[in-house]
Structure formats: structure tokens, C-alpha cells
Amino acid sequence: MANKEGHRRFGNVRKLPSGRYQARYPGPDGRMRNAPETFARKSDADRYLTLVEAQMVRREWVDPDLAKVKLDDYARRWIEQRPNLRPRTVHLYGWLLEKHIVPYLGGTELGRLDTPMVRDWRAELLGNGVSVSMAAKAYRLLRAVLMTAVKEDQILTRNPCQIPGADQEKAAERPVLTLAQVFKLADIVPPRYRALVLVTTFGCLRWGEVSALQRQDIDTTAGTIRIRQAYTEQRGVGLVLGPPKSRAGRRTVTLPPAVVEVVRDHLAAEVDDHPDAFVFTTESGRPIWRGNLNKIIAWKASVSRIGQPNLHFHDLRHTGNTLAARTGASTRDLMARMGHDSPQAALIYQHATAEADRAIAQALHEAVRADRKKGKKSDANGKRKDKAGKKSKKDSGR
Structure with missing residues (x-):
């Protein structure tokens, strides 16, 4: 049997038959708990109890039983119970968990996770060829x-994910088409999909939004399109029609008159008169899968012909956002057009156009300087010629 070793104001220490010491203490709920390990010296056990008592006073104590839950189990429940996640986001989170987190950290107890462990995990991902974007x-x-384990469930006192810059994807800059390239691409693709290119670009639409447009969403008199739903592609399920990506995704966008004319022709030639008829479909009238785009539009060949072989369909929205920002629109107006809740994306486009504007101003400045320098040189030559002329006249008078 264990021998008792005196009494303490908080908790107690007893000597085990093995000669080691065990520390026990009452939690806030009154239930007695054992220290996660035994101690070689009684003073070490006493020191542990002093630390636990101080944590409780500062409200920093974490129930060690809760902290024993494995990251794998906790993360799976987190995804299942997270409110308002779109199906596509749930699929992405599940894939990231299975592919890049569980194989490395899944069996680790939450209470044992620390920043060096997270740093080693990220370094191993990058060392195994995972891209910076995917690791982020x-x-x-x-x-x-x-963060949920810290703030909501109070299992951890601090989030071990404290690596500066680890959340940044640093994605490669995507191409932005010129107006001429946009219209050339619209002319290259089959006539059935000409309006698709122009509406996506000048309406700043996501793929799921433009593919879910119905006749009732188009007002050719006002020149507007209404975004109220979007398609998502779910593995094992297919195309699912639901709300836009965010609350701000529900919006009405005005198209340039030149694009409205193309849309009007498209509705007359390719779309049924029923209000629920989808605006952009395959030849058989079925919704378009993003993965089928190359087959039905010959996308790769088309973008190569305009000199942009690496162009993605999403880059049309990127182009439209950039063109909209170049008009000098306010951040709030850009947010509304792009369908963003946060001003972050709008500010990025505004920053990019501001840099381009400064580059233009600098180029103009250099041109002005070069012109003035040329003018001064011309004036100097003129003065020298004038002096030389006066001098020759003076000599001839002699």
C-alpha cells in the first residue's frame, strides 16, 4: 500500500511502493485528479501541486483528462459540428485533414502539442514536396x-500555431487579360459560349455563380444580372445547387451595354423561355461541369490562341475585378460587385491598380524629363549657332 507523506493546504502527495511519489489534487468540480506522471522526489511533486494551484488561481488550468483527446478525433468532430460550412469547404477540410495533418499529428494528444512540434510538421510537409500554398x-x-480548443472548449491555454508567415500562400500572380484579349477569346470559343466568357469577366462572377444563372436572373432592359444561387461540385454527389459562397454573394451586377447585347442574343438563340431555364448549358441542355470546360469549349487551345496558354477560367473573374478596380471605384462598391464580405480582396485589387497608376506616372515623368533634356540640348545648340552666326558677320564686316 502507498504511504501518506503529510498533509498540504492544496492537494496531497503520497509515496508509492515503487519509491516514487504521486501528486493528487481536487479540480474546480471537486473531483480528485492525479498528476499525469509520478515524481522521483517529494519536492518535485510539491512543486507540481504549487504550479497547478497557481494555474487555477489565474484561471489558466486545463483539465488534463480533456487534453488527452487525440487531434484526429477532435479535428473530425470540429469539421462535423462547425456551423455554416459549405459542402465544398467540408470536403476540402476533410481532405486536408486526411492528407496533410492526420498522418503526422493525428495520434498526438491536444495537451502535448506545442509550437516546435507544429514547426517540425510544417517543415516535413514542405520537405516532402507539398507546395507552400497547400501547406498554408x-x-x-x-x-x-x-483556436476552438483554446477559446471555446478551454482544453488548451495557448494555440501552438505561432509560426509567422505559415498561413500565407504566396500564390503566383495570375494573368490579367486586356480588353482586346477578352473579346478575342469570346470570338474564338464556340458561339454558344461567347456570352459565358463576357458575362463571367464583366460581371466578376465565380464559376459556380455563372453556371447557376437562370433566365429569371437576367434583366436585359436594366442591363443587370442577379446572383442568388451557385453550383458546387461534390465528390460522390455531383452538382449541388445552393446559396452563393457568402451572404455578400447575393447581389445584382450591372453589365456594360455591349455585353448586354450579346446576352440578349444568347437568350434568344440558346435558352428556353421558361424562367427556370439555365442560361449556360451544354449542347444537350445539361449543366456545365468545370472539369468538362476544356472538352466543350476547347479551352486550352482557345487561350493559347490569345497568347495566354496558362489562363484558368477563374482568371476571367480576376480580370473583371482588376478592370473594375481601375475605374477608381470605392472599396465598398468593389466589395458589392465582387460579392465579398471583407474589404481585403477589394483592397488588394485597389493596391494593384494604384501601383500600376504610379508606374504610369513614373513613366510619364521619365518621358517629360527626356523631352525637357532634349529641348535644353536643342536650345543650347541654337544659341551656339546664333553666336557663331553673329561672329561670322562681324568678321565679314572687317
């Missing part, structure tokens, strides 16, 4: 999961 996505998911 996995890191952000892990950070969000553990």
Missing part, C-alpha cells in the same frame, strides 16, 4: 481547430 491551407485549418 493545412496550417490555417490546424490553427482554426486549435
